[in-house]
Amino acid sequence: MSFDAAVHAKAIQLNTLVLDMTAASGSGHPTTAMSLGHMTTVLMYHAMRWSPEQPGLPTADRLVLSAGHGVPIVYAAYADLGGVIEDGEALRPCTLDDLKTLRRADSPLDGHPNPCEGFPFFDAATGSLGQGLSVAAGLGLAARLDGLDRRIYCIIGDGESREGQIWEAVDFLIDHKLCNVLPIFSCNGFGQADTVSAQQSPEVLTKKLEAAGFSVLQIDGHDPAAIRDAFEAFAANSSVLVDNEPPAVGTRAQDRAVAVKHVAIVARTIKGWGAPSVQGHGWHGKPPKGPQLEQAKTELSECRVRLVKGLGAEDMTFAIYPPAEQGPPPAIEGEAPSLTAVMGQYDMGHIISRGSLATRKAYGIALRALGKVNPNIVVLDGDVRNSTFAETFYKDADLKNRFFECKIAEQNMISVAAGLSAAGKTPFCSSFAKFLTRGYDQIEMAINSGSNIKVVGSHAGISLAADGPSQMGLPDIAWFRAFTTMQDHRGNPGCYVLQPADAYAAYGLTMVMAEYEGACYMRTLRPDTEFLYDESTVFNLGGLEVLTEGRDLLIVAAGYMVHEANRALDDLDKAGIDATLVDLYSLPFDSEKLLDLAQENNGMILTLEDNYGASLGSAVADALTEDGGAFTLEQMFVKRIPKSARSADDVMRMCGLDHQAIVQRACQLLQVAEV
């Protein structure tokens, strides 16, 4: 009974702080936050094993607030507990005064959870809905890999549980037996525009979770004892350490023994709990002010009188259990060998002598070599590991437990990777470049979270040919390039975009990505491509490679198009065009170097791409217009929605990007006759 009263008292205190801070900011979602007052209290003051002084301890339990707009309730509890925030370079306890800075330009209390602006309690930026449970799954996976008895709590709104990604995450938790993750659905019944659909009612959510294999506890989200008991039921079933085997990927239902119990909570909550005047529709994302604020606070005080009788101050001290001790993180054991060395080692030496290898295959080999020396490397794929060649990692018995098959659910894959990154892992995620589009919102949120995530899209561009446009990555460079133009919280480009043209480049750039801390996107190709480089070539983020030096025309290409350009060089030479060929394998790149090359070629530039425009050619145009020089840039790229063709040569011809078309265009550009 005293636990009940103490939780009520604390929830009322926090809800009052929520009203005050959102009134101060003039925006925010007080009523959503207030629906979470009791559950947040039981979590942060009682159930979670964590330390406000060191919220980021690798052993501490975690809270992922998927319903990110409810964040004021966490800020209130955190300030009350004196959790640390960043203040310049230093950390200091968050105070109640800090709460009044909510959403200010200079405040670490951002509008939605944001670990990169000075609030280290969170692992991931949330607020674009439906992503948190996947992040939680990633944290849970990492805990198992590290042998940590860490529990991950994830609060999900009923409205956001309409997002398919939530159900991808639910399946992932079951597939990977992650019973250290607790999904908590807060069902307050109201979305933004309207009530929540009946498809997301507590009853239907419960049925859906049960259908997926969860044991569901339906509770009143404002009943302290019920909340505590539910969390305890979860905790009793939360150990994944007893079952540290790799997930039972591919086991069919009938053969699968249920070894673990997955618990989920479906809580009925009240949006604006404690203050009837701000409950119901019409108060989403709207802080009451003036007399309405006073009325809501009065109602909360009346709640206190009713629910918290005879509670002494001493009863208000909750026991926060500290997290367990942890050993040092796993060490990186030396450097990975070269591509040739590693292929020799894996009995693949004969392939090197063939003179060509697909970049996707070199990527797989690099992953395997990396995995052997770097225990932090983890690999995720979406049912195409035998196409992306992530399976080269998976098939190595030593590495299999660090491979996570995500099945055909790319959104979940990316956010799981963000969770793994938050726990110190270096995740590589692969799928077809086209299918990764499904995870763009998630990739942006990972970049916002400071994730050390490596995204690798295979079968990029049109060289895939036969499968047609539904499988081709065509606007991918355009999208990722946006992140190459800005900086992340470390001051680095938001993302590096890498396009290896041969196996050595793919191998080298995979190694470079692993060393670098931050987001990268690498594109690999379906067809085998000839070797352009060798062991001695050094690849750098931001680098480029001059393959031939001429003086009439600067040809800039990347990936597959470097090879088409190479095939054009002879005919260009015959036509009297002495071309410089640059492999611009990285965006961003050294624009001064490129400008010099452009000037050395009379300011005549031709760019080649196997995707839509607004991409590499545009990046070159950006560089050329920086300081007033006179340049003529001709951009060749895919200018019509492509279709199937039986070979890469066919599709290049169809799209006007084959070597003959390149020669033709170059001759037109320089006004010389073709030979």
Place this chain on the structure above:
Amino acid sequence: MSFDAAVHAKAIQLNTLVLDMTAASGSGHPTTAMSLGHMTTVLMYHAMRWSPEQPGLPTADRLVLSAGHGVPIVYAAYADLGGVIEDGEALRPCTLDDLKTLRRADSPLDGHPNPCEGFPFFDAATGSLGQGLSVAAGLGLAARLDGLDRRIYCIIGDGESREGQIWEAVDFLIDHKLCNVLPIFSCNGFGQADTVSAQQSPEVLTKKLEAAGFSVLQIDGHDPAAIRDAFEAFAANSSVLVDNEPPAVGTRAQDRAVAVKHVAIVARTIKGWGAPSVQGHGWHGKPPKGPQLEQAKTELSECRVRLVKGLGAEDMTFAIYPPAEQGPPPAIEGEAPSLTAVMGQYDMGHIISRGSLATRKAYGIALRALGKVNPNIVVLDGDVRNSTFAETFYKDADLKNRFFECKIAEQNMISVAAGLSAAGKTPFCSSFAKFLTRGYDQIEMAINSGSNIKVVGSHAGISLAADGPSQMGLPDIAWFRAFTTMQDHRGNPGCYVLQPADAYAAYGLTMVMAEYEGACYMRTLRPDTEFLYDESTVFNLGGLEVLTEGRDLLIVAAGYMVHEANRALDDLDKAGIDATLVDLYSLPFDSEKLLDLAQENNGMILTLEDNYGASLGSAVADALTEDGGAFTLEQMFVKRIPKSARSADDVMRMCGLDHQAIVQRACQLLQVAEV
């Protein structure tokens, strides 16, 4: 019994054709196709009411092949039935010889379903998985709106049912009582890399569908009578015409009467049915050739001997029921009035006199005005209609039945819109620009499908301020711009990107979008913005507007930044800079006109954007580098991940994009002193 034998015979014939055609193409997914042989036969030769001569009849039943890689089985049946394909400008029956052209550059038989390359049987390009059921839902909605008793069949693979979008579509079907759509899950148990997860087993899929509210028929997908009976059970429950009320949006579970019965089929199928030598793992996406092909075909022949005893040729004629007659499409009733007129009409005249209005609000008003005159306009939103102002349409009692609340599930929303478009509607879809990122793969597939889809992202850029980066559209222009550089199947830009700066522009451009047939993306803003234009301004796709004419500096901006630029003009003037200000509200645009303006301003250009780079400024760079002129372009845009700030002014200052920063940069660029 003779039905059984006839279906077996036909399925075996089609499966044999599948083996031959994929062998001819050297790629494709024969075993997936063969798992669908029986169901395709019962559908296309028996259950569907359609006409091979006129596959696109508005009244015909439809087949959406969500598992697009299974398409060879449909091609085989279609050729056998003499369905028409495009041959140049004309239509002619598809022949068995055509099957051998599968995936060739000049063939209408693309690698995956593709209605825009000459195969009119399909409504949507599929192949990026998990999207078909949403398209089917859109077709079902359109049928109800048009009063057509049309049935929509959708075949979904078990592997792809891991995609969250499938479950978004399932919820949508229930919310909108669309029992004219039949989801058919084909469970062959094998994905690409491995077996399908136990979470997508027939048992678990059935439980999940039941939890969502479906009545599930589990069948053997190779048992002709069972397939027929299941289709008949669906057909008996498929009329939505008895319940033509607008969907019960927002009704809570307890208040919702279940008026309709939703049927789904979960079929156990065999990947490579009839040819044991190509069954099981290892045959995904791999056509057998040579002796392996012969063996598989021999096995199919043996199947025929076993299953098809004493069937005469006369038994092989199935009855294809023709579709019903249909009246003419609904007529457009005149032109929508002007913004001022319409606001007067809706008692909003006083707002005009204020001198400012948010573009998102003008969008809502335009939708309402459009809806009144154009019966094809339909509107979709994802639980933020009161933020995007799509609710202005929804709140009009005359229009409410053409508004579809999609809840927080953007992927489904976009593909539903693609389905509505395929049935002749003009769908406008809105959400926050940020959240629409969830639907980018779906938007690309809609563009590939030739959809007449209008996507409107609100709260774009940083002017949203307080909510922080999780709610801001920042790389959106970069992505959509890729589609402005290429052409769709009509020869138009793959997408127009529109950034209205004031309410008149937003209103005008919404009208223009509705008139144009093809994909458009329009960005609207949260804050009110001052009027720049009036009733007389004409807005065009591809247009731009010169707001001030100067001679020292060309400032190019769009949307919110036009206003910051406007605020800078006075100070620029004081500093002696006579600037030209262009509102570049459309991408693509008339690049010659822009080049002329750049030359008239000494080749000095400043671009302003409230998003990341690789966007509008880059589009200008592309234009400037086209023909050798000397230009200096300074691009101002968001160069660091933003965070919350309390006002648009605060966030502009934080990101170095306020009018003072513009003046400063312009002065540096022109090397003049600031005043």
